[in-house]
Amino acid sequence: MKKFVQYLLLFLTPILVLGLTLELLIRRIPNDYEFKKDYLDHHANEISTLFLGSSHVYYGIDPKYVKASFNASYISQSFDYDLAILKKYQNNWSKLKYIVLPVDYFSLYGLLEDSPEAWRSKNYSIYYHIETHHKIISDTEVFGNKLDVNLTRLYAYYVKGQADTSCSRLGWGQRYTARTHKNLDKTGPVAAARHTAKTNKRFEQNIRLLNEIIDFAELRKIKVLLFTSPAYKSYITHLRQSQLKGTLSAIRQIGNAHRLTKYYNLLNDSSFKANDFYDADHLNEYGAKKLSLKITALLLKEKQHMQD
Numbered sequence: 001m002k003k004f005v006q007y008l009l010l011f012l013t014p015i016l017v018l019g020l021t022l023e024l025l026i027r028r029i030p031n032d033y034e035f036k037k038d039y040l041d042h043h044a045n046e047i048s049t050l051f052l053g054s055s056h057v058y059y060g061i062d063p064k065y066v067k068a069s070f071n072a073s074y075i076s077q078s079f080d081y082d083l084a085i086l087k088k089y090q091n092n093w094s095k096l097k098y099i100v101l102p103v104d105y106f107s108l109y110g111l112l113e114d115s116p117e118a119w120r121s122k123n124y125s126i127y128y129h130i131e132t133h134h135k136i137i138s139d140t141e142v143f144g145n146k147l148d149v150n151l152t153r154l155y156a157y158y159v160k161g162q163a164d165t166s167c168s169r170l171g172w173g174q175r176y177t178a179r180t181h182k183n184l185d186k187t188g189p190v191a192a193a194r195h196t197a198k199t200n201k202r203f204e205q206n207i208r209l210l211n212e213i214i215d216f217a218e219l220r221k222i223k224v225l226l227f228t229s230p231a232y233k234s235y236i237t238h239l240r241q242s243q244l245k246g247t248l249s250a251i252r253q254i255g256n257a258h259r260l261t262k263y264y265n266l267l268n269d270s271s272f273k274a275n276d277f278y279d280a281d282h283l284n285e286y287g288a289k290k291l292s293l294k295i296t297a298l299l300l301k302e303k304q305h306m307q308d
Contacts (some may be wrong), residue, residue, distance in 0.1 A: 002194035010101045017141050018181025026141040028149055031164035033127035036072055036171055040085070043070070044092035049299065051215075053102040054084040055173070056229040061100070065292035066299070068095070071171030076117035078110065079209035098299055099217050100225045101210075102262075103251045105239055109197035109205040119144055163184035169195045169282040176278035177285055194270050195281075196240050206248060214258050223260040225300060226251055230272040230291065235280035262302055266294070 007037055010058075022221075048068035051061050057073035072085055082101065086093075120143035123223030124130040141150065156162040166175050217224045228248070248265065255263035284292060 022118075022150065022154070023140055023142045025154060025158070028124065029164055031123070032074065032126065032167045032171075032173075033123040035165055035167065036074070037128045039070065039169075039171065040089055040092075044089040045094045047093070048095050049098040049100060050096055051100045051171075052085065053077060054104070054107070055282060056104055057100075057101050058167075058171075058173040059176040059278065060229060060288050061295060062168070062172040062285075062288045062292045064168070064172075065289060066296050069170070071167070071173075073197070074120075074169070075173075076112050076115050076120060078112045079107070079206055081124055081130065081211065083209055083213050083216070084124070085128070086213065088128070088130060090216075091218055093220065093222070094224050096220070098109050098225060098302075099213070099224050100227070100295060101213065103210070103226050103230050103247065104195075104196035104229050105192075105247060105267075106197070108203050108210075108247055108250060109200065110202050112208070114202065134273065139186065168221075172288065174178055174285075178275065178278070181277070181284060182279040184232045184274060184277055184280050187235045188232055188236075189238040191279070191281045192235050192238035194271045197243060203246075203250075207254075210254060214254070214261050218258065218260050221260070224258070225295070225298060225302065226261060227254060227265040227295070227298075228267045229281070230266045230269045230276075231282070232274065232277050232280040236267060250282055262298075264298060266291075271292075277280050 009242050046068065047070050049063075049066055051057050051063065051069065051071045051306055053073040055073075055075045057071065058075060058077075061071055063069040063071050072111075074081075086099075112118060122139045122141070126141070127141040145153075153164065157164070167173050214224050216222075228251070252265050252290075255261050272283070272287055272290065276283055276290055278284040278287075
């Protein structure tokens, strides 16, 4: 038995060393989560307008068009992580006046942990130092990604010199460009089907999370601007009406219940044309500029309203 244990340790040691080495090497690759955390660590107390939410904001709002703002959203980022980011820097929002948050067709019906993007939760644990819903073993790069994905990342960074970062210095996602756009008619029904909930099990939880975000803001006299993101007609026409109506009704009720919270439905905004979209539910750089300027105008409108 003693020899068996010795042989087992002899066999496992190089595997463990290799695994640990890979973990450390992957964690050294610069990425958007690490970048955003580092930015907030050093500049949270300078931000006047904070953007949170999912990929609709990550690709859809460029903070360079909004004074003293930062885009802290990310792909599939759900309300629980939005709230966690706010709480992490709760003592650093000294100049924060506005929180801008999307409430889209899918927002009230799921969490990151429910989605095909659930693997992203490890990034909040590893790089943001935010508690996740996953087990410890899942909160590692080695076990959190498929081997081929990790090998591709290692090769890209250590051989080709390519980092994982894709956002601007103010947190805007830059990969969804007009030049690389996808077919709007084909991506619409696919995205709508992906965003249509199978159950309502997360609905009440997300309502509570959204109210917690608003309560967090109101306690600090921070105004909240909620909006539903613009989308292309091929996406909108394939949405399940019961889910859409439930979402819109819930947001309006929440908006009406809080004096410092306003809601705007931009889903069918006719100012967004086909050439503003990367795919049927995400904007490209032209659409992002348009939405960013529209949000700026809405913030100015709310500021003037509060002064009257």
